[in-house]
Amino acid sequence: MEKQISVKVCLGTTCFVMGSSNLQELIETVPKKYGNKVDVAGVPCLGLCSIDWEFSKAPYVKVDDEIIKEATVEKVLKAIDEKLK
Amino acid sequence: MAMNSNTPKQTSHLKREILVRVIKAYLSDNFEENTRLIPYAMRPKNSDVPNYRCCIFKERAILRDRTIAGLGFSIEETDDSVLLSDLAVKAENRETPQDHPLTVLTTACKGCVPSRIYVTDLCQGCVARPCVNTCKFGAISIQNGKSVIDPEKCKNCGMCIQVCPYQAIQKIIVPCENACPVGAIAKDENGHAKIDFDKCISCGKCASACPFGAVHEKSQIIDVLKQIKHKRKNQKRVIAMVAPAMFGQLPCTPGQLKEAILKLGFDDVYEVAQGADITTKTEAHEFVERLENGEEFMTTSCCAGYNELVDKHIPEMQHFRSDTKTPMYYTAEIAKCENPGAITVFFSPCVAKKREALNNSNVDYVLNYEEIGAWMIALGIQVAECEESNFKTEASAEGRNYCITGGVAKAVQTLLPEEIPAHPVIIDGLTKQTVRDLKKYAKNGMCELGNLIEVMACTGGCLGGNSTVNAIKPAVKQVTNYVNESHSIKEQFEEQKN
Known part of the structure; x- marks a missing residue:
């Protein structure tokens, strides 16, 4: 079986307030769109915001090892599509 | 994808x-200087300029204006020559927040053209020319084979839009004007949006609608931070009063939320649902009384935006609006009574409550959920890792459900006697149309759809408020879970009767 792509939506306080609240829909829509090719989950703070002033680049999403800054639904879907190519 | 308030x-x-930067500046060892530096920290030398602005200097000027709102001042009334560092000092020395909570950033606003009807390139210059024939004002003529509208003659009736077989005629809207249910915001002669505060009902729809983010709330965050900082010296406890919608805003349990708020420096946290329970009991009693006296209907009175609408635009509705006070009112009364001399801060999903608080001496300050969220970011509080802390007074399921559209009517219904049933009508968001409907009910003295009208200025209820953080769907789910594990107000009510 192919390796699953892992998508982690950071639901730490900073990411949530800066916009990952609006990324929660990914947790529902991604499995519908990609089936078991992608494993998506909301996760506790990934620790990316606490480095100096990096809160301004939140929300963060990790697609496998790739870190997406100022993540939006569109950016995350594009990153998944790239990996599936 | 359609733009809505939760996009x-x-x-x-x-x-x-x-907001995070303003808070961090306040908590740093040099508030003035770090405030002055905010626009430069956000757009350092040689950094990229977003493609919607001409240059880094304008971008910084706009960030400066946004910081002015964050410090709690009116952008319109602040002279360009005043330094942010001086405003920081002024904010810290301020005794009371400024009166009207909304302010417009005109430099950011210039981007949209005045609302008008426009013939697009899709016009085929057809033989039938229904647009020309339909226009009662002779505003449409044919130039170079295509229809053109003379803005001097056009009255914006929109008939041409309806008759064009190619759907080639469109109305260009100004989002803030379009969103305002009472026509209180409009572009002035210079093309800048201006709020008419005599008409404004503080619903905050313009702030949510503007794609340039040009409508700001004047924040009271500095005032509250100052109270927390000096609470020992002043010997004043600082109490948070948390509206029901707050429990759907952050990824944590209600108990963790309380603990997180205590970590901000508050001495105690009250659930406003506690006050909502008093509103429910009083309003149910009032409803029965009014119907027994032969009245046709009653409206709720808990939404601050609706209350301002009635007072400013539909005075004939005052008679039908419940005289019961809002959950904020009752909660603040309890909090002040139990903590004499304390400072009270209401945690609000919307800007309208800032207006309501100005007329209530029991509520000292109002912060919205964006401001609370920013404060937690500034302090690095992980809500999901907080301990559980219990509320002293248990609020009911119905009180906790006030923030979801329909929740208030449902709560009142729970306590009505069988012989006086309510037929609820839910106004789920104020629009130009629902305002017309309400005017009609008030004028006719009756509403054919029912007898208990719940009015929420925001679509979705308080969870759809202009300064909420969470998207509405997950927020509803989170609040509903909390409601489901709470006791019904009916149990409380029966106990008190016995």
């Missing part, structure tokens, strides 16, 4: 970033 928007990201 992630770059503008709310910017507003929240400014």
Whole structure:
């Protein structure tokens, strides 16, 4: 079986307030769109915001090892599509 | 994808970033200087300029204006020559917040053209020319084979839009004007949006609608931070009063939320649902009384935006609006009574409550959920890792459900006697149309759809408020879970009767 792509939506306080609240829909829509090719989950703070002033680049999403800054639904879907190519 | 109030928007990201920076500056060892530096920290030398602005200097000027709102001042009334560092000092020395909570950033506003009807390139210059024939004002003529509208003659009736077989005629809207249910915001002669505060009902719809983020709330965050900082010296406890919608805003349990708020420096946290329970009991009693006296209907009175609408635009509705006070009112009364001399801060999903608080001496300050979220970011509080802390007074399921559209009517219904049933009518968001409907009910003295009208200025209820953080769907789910594990108000009510 192919390796699953892992998508982690950071639901730490900073990411949530800066916009990952609006990324929660990914947790529902991604499995519908990609089936078991992608494993998506909301996760506790990934620790990316606490480095100096990096809160301004939140929300963060990790697609496998790739870190997406100022993540939006569109950016995350594009990153998944790239990996599936 | 359709734009709605819950679409992630770059503008709310910017507003929240400014708030975090203002709070961090206040908590740093040099508030004035670090405030002055905010626009430069956000757009350092040689950094990229977003493609919607001409240059880094304008971008910084706009960030400066946003910081002014974050400090709690009116952008319109602040002279360009005043330094942010001086405003920081002024904010810290201020005794009371400024009166009207909304302010417009005109430099950011210039981007949209005045609302008008426009013939697009899709016009085929057809033989039938229904647009020309339909226009009662002779505003449409044919130039170079295509229809053209003379703006001097056009009255914006929109008939041409309806008759064009190619759907080639469109109305260009100004989002703030379009969103305002009472026509209180409009472009002035210079093309800048201006709020008419005599008409404004503080619903905050313009702030949510503007794609340039040009409508700001004047924040009271500095005032509250100052109270927390000096609470020992002043010997004043600082109490948070948390409206039901707050429990759907952050990824944590209600108990963790309380603990997180205590970590901000508050001495105690009250659930406003506790006050909502008093509203429910009083309003149910009032409803029975009014119907027994032969009245046709009653409206709720808990939404601050609706209350301002009635007082400013539909005075004939005052008679039908419940005289019961809002959950904020009762909660603040209890909090002040139990903590004499304390400072009370209401945690609000919307800007309208800032107006309501100005007329209530029991509520000292109002913070919205964006401001609370920004504060937690500034302090690095992980809500999901907080301990559980219990509320002293248990509020009911119905009180906790007030923030979801329909929740208030449902709560009142729970306590009505069988012989006087309510037929609820839910106004789920004020629009130009629902305002017309309400005017009609008030004028006719009756509403054919029912006898208990619940009015929520925001679609979705308080969870759809202009300064909420969470998207509405997950927020509803989170609040509903909390409601489901709470006791019904009916149990409380029966106990008190016995």
